[in-house]
Amino acid sequence: MIRVNQVSKQFTLHNQGGVELSVLQQASFSVAAGECVVLHGPSGSGKSTLLRSLYGNYLIEQGSVQVRHQGQWLELAGIEPRTMIALRRQTLGWVSQFLRVIPRTTALEIVMQPAIEAGLSRAQAKQRSEEMLARLNVPESLWHLAPATFSGGEQQRVNIASGFVVDHPILLLDEPTASLDEQNREVVIELIEQAKQRGAAIVGIFHDAYVRNRVADRLYHLAAQGANS
Amino acid sequence: MTDQAYNYAYLDEQTKRMLRRSILKAVAIPGFQIPFASREMPMPYGWGTGGMQVTCAVIGKQDTLKVIDQGADDTTNAVSIRKFFQTLAQAKTTEVTSEASIIQTRHRIPESPLQAGQILVYQVPIPEPLRFIEPRETETRLMHALQEYGVMHVKLYEDIARYGHIATAYAYPVKVNAHYIMDPSPIPKFDNPKMHQSPALQLFGAGREKRIYAIPPYTQVSSLDFEDHPFEVQSWDEPCAICGAQDSFLDEVVLDDRGTRQFICSDTDYCRQQQEANRD
Amino acid sequence: MTDQALLQVKQISKLYQPNKGCQNISFDLYPGEVLGIVGESGSGKSTLLRVISGREQPDVGEVLYRDRNQQVHSLFQVSESKRRHLLRSELGVVHQHPLDGLRPRVSAGGNIGERLMAVGSRHYGDIRARASQWLADVEIDIDRIDDTPLTYSGGMQQRLQIARNLVTEPSLIFMDEPTGGLDVSVQAKLLDLMRRLVQELNLAVIIVTHDLGVARLLADRLVVMKNSEIVETGLTDQVLDDPQHAYTQLLVSSVLQQ
Numbered sequence: 001m002i003r004v005n006q007v008s009k010q011f012t013l014h015n016q017g018g019v020e021l022s023v024l025q026q027a028s029f030s031v032a033a034g035e036c037v038v039l040h041g042p043s044g045s046g047k048s049t050l051l052r053s054l055y056g057n058y059l060i061e062q063g064s065v066q067v068r069h070q071g072q073w074l075e076l077a078g079i080e081p082r083t084m085i086a087l088r089r090q091t092l093g094w095v096s097q098f099l100r101v102i103p104r105t106t107a108l109e110i111v112m113q114p115a116i117e118a119g120l121s122r123a124q125a126k127q128r129s130e131e132m133l134a135r136l137n138v139p140e141s142l143w144h145l146a147p148a149t150f151s152g153g154e155q156q157r158v159n160i161a162s163g164f165v166v167d168h169p170i171l172l173l174d175e176p177t178a179s180l181d182e183q184n185r186e187v188v189i190e191l192i193e194q195a196k197q198r199g200a201a202i203v204g205i206f207h208d209a210y211v212r213n214r215v216a217d218r219l220y221h222l223a224a225q226g227a228n229s
Numbered sequence: 230m231t232d233q234a235y236n237y238a239y240l241d242e243q244t245k246r247m248l249r250r251s252i253l254k255a256v257a258i259p260g261f262q263i264p265f266a267s268r269e270m271p272m273p274y275g276w277g278t279g280g281m282q283v284t285c286a287v288i289g290k291q292d293t294l295k296v297i298d299q300g301a302d303d304t305t306n307a308v309s310i311r312k313f314f315q316t317l318a319q320a321k322t323t324e325v326t327s328e329a330s331i332i333q334t335r336h337r338i339p340e341s342p343l344q345a346g347q348i349l350v351y352q353v354p355i356p357e358p359l360r361f362i363e364p365r366e367t368e369t370r371l372m373h374a375l376q377e378y379g380v381m382h383v384k385l386y387e388d389i390a391r392y393g394h395i396a397t398a399y400a401y402p403v404k405v406n407a408h409y410i411m412d413p414s415p416i417p418k419f420d421n422p423k424m425h426q427s428p429a430l431q432l433f434g435a436g437r438e439k440r441i442y443a444i445p446p447y448t449q450v451s452s453l454d455f456e457d458h459p460f461e462v463q464s465w466d467e468p469c470a471i472c473g474a475q476d477s478f479l480d481e482v483v484l485d486d487r488g489t490r491q492f493i494c495s496d497t498d499y500c501r502q503q504q505e506a507n508r509d
Numbered sequence: 510m511t512d513q514a515l516l517q518v519k520q521i522s523k524l525y526q527p528n529k530g531c532q533n534i535s536f537d538l539y540p541g542e543v544l545g546i547v548g549e550s551g552s553g554k555s556t557l558l559r560v561i562s563g564r565e566q567p568d569v570g571e572v573l574y575r576d577r578n579q580q581v582h583s584l585f586q587v588s589e590s591k592r593r594h595l596l597r598s599e600l601g602v603v604h605q606h607p608l609d610g611l612r613p614r615v616s617a618g619g620n621i622g623e624r625l626m627a628v629g630s631r632h633y634g635d636i637r638a639r640a641s642q643w644l645a646d647v648e649i650d651i652d653r654i655d656d657t658p659l660t661y662s663g664g665m666q667q668r669l670q671i672a673r674n675l676v677t678e679p680s681l682i683f684m685d686e687p688t689g690g691l692d693v694s695v696q697a698k699l700l701d702l703m704r705r706l707v708q709e710l711n712l713a714v715i716i717v718t719h720d721l722g723v724a725r726l727l728a729d730r731l732v733v734m735k736n737s738e739i740v741e742t743g744l745t746d747q748v749l750d751d752p753q754h755a756y757t758q759l760l761v762s763s764v765l766q767q
């Protein structure tokens with residue numbers, strides 16, 4: 001489902017004397033359907049950068065990332081923005097621990113959003129979203145409130161719900177279980193296992209060794225990068 | 230005042246030619262406003278300088294002139310203008326609609342049907358129907374050219390929203406020859422249907438605004454409206470208190486300080502004819 | 510996903526003096542896509558918007574618009590009549606100052622209804638019903654339908670302006686700093702409304718803004734302008750999270766962290 005080949009990333013800080021930060025060197029791996037690959041390495045080894053590159057959030061300047069989208073391989077390096085948007089709607093799911101709060105939008109609406117973008121009817125999207133929120137133990141009294149006032153954990157669970165509401169063929173997980181309590185951590189592990197069973201390819205970052213051991217089929221090791229100018 | 234002191238019909242011949250060229254152009258493009266070089270007339274703007282210049286340009290010694298103001302032949306303005314042409318154009322004058330070859334009017338179309346060969350000259354204060362909503366002349370000219378007339382209905386919409394019906398009662402906008410929207414001057418909308426397919430030539434002169442426009446004989450003139458709020462003319466519950474006419478436009482006249490009032494024909498010639506007919 | 514562009518901007522230049530205005534601008538916009546144009550004041554954003562919305566003739570270049578019948582019109586080669594017709598039916602412009610896009614002395618209902626009447630609606634009842642519906646959609650109390658925009662607050666005026674544009678169900682709306690000059694709380698409400706409408710109507714939008722937060726919330730894609738030229742384009746979150754050009758990096762790093 002995913003082929004990563006020789007991907008490197010460096011940031012050029014134009015406004016700080018053109019400093020170049022190399023954050024990722026020649027990453028190469030692939031992920032098959034139903035498989036969970038966990039990016040593993042010390043802080044600063046480029047795990048997050050790599051994951052963001054897979055989502056099109058970071059530009060791929062060196063190397064190649066190919067993703068299987070609706071039966072075809074798509075190259076992410078140099079991809080058209082609108083193709084990337086379609087890819088995200090249909091194929092790539094992204095779950096992080098940070099919720100980007102949208103003013104005045106209720107928790108339920110936030111969760112429904114990706115489902116509607118993926119083409120579900122409002123009714124279907126609503127039903128799935130409610131199930132997902134319930135499963136993640138978000139109290140029903142909060143569903144129709146905007147999450148700006150929620151606790152960190154509640155916001156995180158709303159975000160996870162929106163990440164899992166669509167059965168994306170590929171899931172990118174950026175520490176979804178960080179700072180979750182044990183009960184909810186179990187729910188997320190279940191969700192990941194279910195996704196694997198339905199054939200989703202998963203790439204994740206998990207600092208929590210317990211979760212990592214539960215979900216990972218393989219680890220992809222990254223080494224720490226030094227800055228070179 | 231001797232008649233040698235002024236040229237025939239007051240204006241010099243070159244000015245009359247200029248006016249006639251504008252009138253011809255106006256007739257050729259029904260409802261379209263033609264700019265012209267309006268002259269100073271021996272009376273203030275707003276008293277009919279535009280209509281008077283048009284009359285000056287078209288009147289000849291064989292013509293018979295009728296002048297009405299709000300339908301009446303005997304009001305100050307009508308009397309003065311009639312006198313003006315008697316003196317300066319040696320024009321025959323009349324109060325009888327059917328006898329006139331030129332009728333200069335302010336605010337009315339005579340009740341007696343006009344005939345082929347007659348010319349009706351309107352005095353116009355504001356020729357631009359779009360101005361109330363679009364003050365820029367550059368823009369209104371473009372709107373006319375491109376027939377962007379949606380805004381005209383906005384005015385009627387506002388009427389219905391505010392009063393429950395189209396409350397515009399005079400200067401009611403019309404579409405001429407299925408193209409230009411035209412301000413018919415402040416005639417009551419009661420008179421609007423008379424413009425449609427009229428056998429007479431209708432000329433409009435706006436002196437201050439320096440515009441002439443025209444409706445040639447037998448031209449289609451339709452009043453704007455909505456499908457569910459069709460155009461309607463005013464009607465009265467009672468007939469004219471003097472002649473008993475039920476089909477004419479009535480003015481309300483207050484008779485005393487106690488609020489007694491009467492409705493009488495605004496068209497004095499028509500009222501007189503009806504009275505004569507009743508007598509026979 | 511439709512494969513045919515709704516709007517194609519080809520090598521547009523419109524300069525008032527060297528590097529003032531916009532130059533060498535090309536991009537395509539697809540149905541339902543929201544494009545943000547960001548950059549500092551004077552970078553040419555608004556000039557570009559005026560040109561691509563057919564309101565200002567470019568010095569060179571072409572703007573092609575694909576209408577509902579899949580016919581492609583070159584906005585500066587079709588007749589003025591056609592261009593203006595498109596502008597009040599399939600296209601819409603939301604001005605920064607709402608009163609620039611509204612008739613201040615005409616009631617809210619009349620303001621919304623005008624575009625309907627301009628494209629031929631002649632049934633008062635229908636016009637009023639649709640105006641009421643749109644007022645509700647932009648969250649304006651129906652009791653205010655006969656009040657003029659002059660009696661409205663700034664946020665309400667802006668929502669009314671949006672309703673006025675959307676009543677003819679356009680395919681593409683041009684917005685020039687629609688949230689500029691509004692209180693933060695009013696901005697949030699407006700942004701939320703715009704997001705919802707864009708989604709429900711599959712509306713394409715080109716929005717000029719200097720507020721990166723607005724851009725992130727609404728835009729699928731960004732164009733970054735500086736000194737009349739495009740310096741960077743890309744997916745909104747990619748441009749904001751991984752800016753490549755020095756100017757974009759400066760722009761992004763200048764935003765206060767929330």
